[in-house]
Amino acid sequence: MIHIGSSFLNSAKEFIDLWHSIQTLIQRYKLRVVPYEDDHDKIMEVYQSLGIKFDFLIGAFNSSQILFLLLANS
Known part of the structure; x- marks a missing residue:
């Protein structure tokens, strides 16, 4: 199971549409x-x-900004 984060501003819809088009090739x-x-x-x-x-x-x-923020908050 692959868990994909999706939000209102960063929707996974385009990825899901792509996934459905190739799903028969990677059924596992x-x-x-x-x-x-x-x-x-x-x-x-x-x-x-x-x-x-x-x-x-x-x-x-x-x-690079995410890495900086993660290191600053750890």
Whole structure:
């Protein structure tokens, strides 16, 4: 089971549509969409849940900024 983070601002819809088009080729994998809130107050909790609650997130991210924020909050 692959857990995909999806929110109102960073919807997994496009990925899910793509997944459905190739699902017959990779039947052993299943998806579960996990909703999250991506407001300013909750986003660090979301990032810290990667690998625990989510396998990956959909959206545009600045990886160096996320790394800095994660290190600053740990």
